[in-house]
Amino acid sequence: MNDFWIILVGALVAGSCSVLGCFLIVRKMTLIGDAISHSVLPGIVLAFLITGTRDSVPMLIGAAALGLLTVFLIQLFQSSGVQSDAAIGIVFTSLFATGIVLVSLYTQQIDFDLEHVLYGEIAYTPWNTMTINGFEAGPKAVWIVGSCFILNLILIFLFFKQFKLVSFDPSLAAAMGIPVLFFHYLLMSLISLTTVAAFDSVGSILVVGMLIIPAATAYLLSDRLSRMILVSIGIGILSSIIGYFSATVLDASISGCMVGAAALLFGLAFLFSPSHGLVSRFLKRRSAMESHS
Amino acid sequence: MNLLDIINDPNTRWILLGTMFLGLSSGVIGSFAYLRKQSLLGDTLAHAALPGICVAFILTGVKSTSFFLIGAALAGLVAVFLISVLTRYSKIKQDAALGIVLSSFFGFGIVLLTQIQQSEYGNQSGLDTFLFGQTASMxxxxxxMMMTVSFILIFTCTVFFKEFKLLSFDPGFAKGIGLPVVFLDYFIMMLIVAAVVIGIQAVGVVLMASLLITPAVSARYWTERLHIMVILSGIFGMLSGVSGTLISTSVNNLPTGPLIVLSATVWFFFSMLFAPKRGVLSTVWRRLSTKKKYSLEQDKRKGSHPL
Structure with a gap:
């Protein structure tokens, strides 16, 4: 049963990240996802210091606020003439550093250590259960990450057309009266929410990996955004299953192995994808040359 | 402890010297990375160094900075190679390629790190200090080692200054006059790898990118000339290294890396606000004075041509 809960949490994290990751990939903004997942740390720590509990709601608010601040600061520096990648680098390193300094200053009050921040404690999630009216309702992480997954799915499903247009042709979207900036910030807040929902159980490294790698894999496997999202969710879930079992075999970090499995699947798609893979393109070129001669 | 005590302590003095040179050399090489729009390459290479260090530890079984240097450099080379393969042979863009390589190398590194911590060496390997950096472990x-590598880095940047300048501003022209562009490209990346490797012990894998990016961006605010920018960036890096180390030794329980990063950020904000031509304050002042001059002229015109 514990195996099932851990895999379920991993799969839900992977699913919610990979939906959003698709939009980051097509908008060429993957590194903003990386930046947000680092810079929510001070928000979580501040929420924790102010409220004094590890309650999820203040942490979600704190992290979402910091996520939006990150995006805002990056745009501010960019518009003042700093190159975009350097702006991302400055913002996330300084916010993450602030978070670490806060954690070290208040070590007594905060009971998460810094390595937990990076690679989480997914192995412990089954024991942190939630009870509603005396009814055992399964691990808390499942509920948090699960509701985040459903929220992402609903919003993306409802506003799919808007998100799609804003990603591929922002000026047309603006001309059609779609509030481009609003959808930009909506996507960014979804990323921050997902990051912090996943953060406690799986750590920031799995979030970054799951934001980028399954979506990139799906990008190589399909040419339609809707299909890409579905493929990406499937790959995310598959890599969390493979990752969990290889972690039990290797006796190593579960979230690290899940990222490793995603990277492996990406490698396979890079080589053997029917339309964009290295091998299949090579075969196609050779058969085209043969048919010519 | 007050400042004098800290400076009189020989151990701290050595560490200060180390972080000073680290800041100087990463500031210098970082300005070329910034101009070549490769700022986040440093971030990827720093994360990619983790599995290299772990493999070096597993193979040799000792905690030796020179073996770690070799391991991290090899891992960095593999990462650079993979990034160029991904962007050249598929429709994956540069940013996604950086992200993929970063997270998969780091995930792999975490797997190896947990393996090492569970093995007989236990936690005494001290490899976890590499995540956030701790000068106390130096x-x-x-x-x-840090000083030697820094000297080599600065010396190389001085010798190849002209080539690097040309490559940063006009790679097409550099190729046209017969410079080995591809070789120089990899050469600069190797220098970045070297800076990252000596930096991760003090600053940590996660934040090393900051030392390459932030001083360079700060320096860019003050000047339009490359050699001044490179020197300034080195100075900013050096100051951040020194002040971060001083604060972390005087306050208990604070990791050095984040403090160095925050000092660099303070310098960045200072430059962004007060730089003479490109700074925010001077821009606002210039805009206001132009506006005033314009409205004065308008008034004068109105006065001379009454309607």
Whole structure:
């Protein structure tokens, strides 16, 4: 049963990240996802210091606020003439550093250590259960990450057309009266929410990996955004299953192995994808040359 | 402890010297990375160094900075190679390629790190200090290593200044006059790898990118000339290294890396606000004075041509 809960949490994290990751990939903004997942740390720590509990709601608010601040600061520096990648680098390193300094200053009050921040404690999630009216309702992480997954799915499903247009042709979207900036910030807040929902159980490294790698894999496997999202969710879930079992075999970090499995699947798609893979393109070129001669 | 005590302590003095040179050299090489729009390459290479360090530890079984240097450099080379393969042979863009390589190398590194921590060496390997950096874990030979590599980096940047300048601003022209562009490209990346490797012990894998990016961006605010920018960036890096180390030794329980990063950020904000031509304050002042001059002229015109 514990195996099932851990895999379920991993799969839900992977699913919610990979939906959003698709939009980051097509908008060429993957590194903003990386930046947000680092810079929510001070928000979580501040929420924790102010409220004094590890309650999820203040942490979600704190992290979402910091996520939006990150995006805002990056745009501010960019518009003042700093190159975009350097702006991302400055913002996330300084916010993450602030978070670490806060954690070290208040070590007594905060009971998460810094390595937990990076690679989480997914192995412990089954024991942190939630009870509603005396009814055992399964691990808390499942509920948090699960509701985040459903929220992402609903919003993306409802506003799919808007998100799609804003990603591929922002000026047309603006001309059609779609509030481009609003959808930009909506996507960014979804990323921050997902990051912090996943953060406690799986750590920031799995979030970054799951934001980028399954979506990139799906990008190589399909040419339609809707299909890409579905493929990406499937790959995310598959890599969390493979990752969990290889972690039990290797006796190593579960979230690290899940990222490793995603990277492996990406490698396979890079080589053997029917339309964009290295091998299949090579075969196609050779058969085209043969048919010519 | 007050400042004098800290400076009189020989151990701290060595560490200060180390972080000073680290800041200087990463500031210098970082300005070329910034101009070549490769700022986040440093971030990827720093994360990619983790599995290299772990493999070096597993193979040799000792905690030796020179083996780590080799391991991290090899891992960095593999990462650079993979990034160029991904962007050249598929429709994956540069940013996604950086992200993929970063997270998969780091995930792999975490797997190896947990393996090492569970093995007989246990936690005494001290490899986890590499995540966030801790100068307290540095010994004399590490400082020597940092200084040697920094000297080589700065010396190389001085010798190849003209080539690097040309490559940063106009790679097409550089190719046209017969410079080995591809070789120089990899050469600069190797220098970045070297800076990252000596930096991760003091600053940590996660934040090393900051030392390459932030001083360079700060320096860019003050000047339009490359050699001044490179020197300034080195100075900013050096100041951040020194002040971060001083604060972390005077306050208990604070990791050095984040403090160095925050000092660099303070310098960045200072430059962004007060730089003479490109700074925010001077821009606002210039805009206001132009506006005033314009409205004065308008008034004058109105006065001379009454309607």
């Amino acid at each position: 010994v004399m030979s590490d400082v020597y």
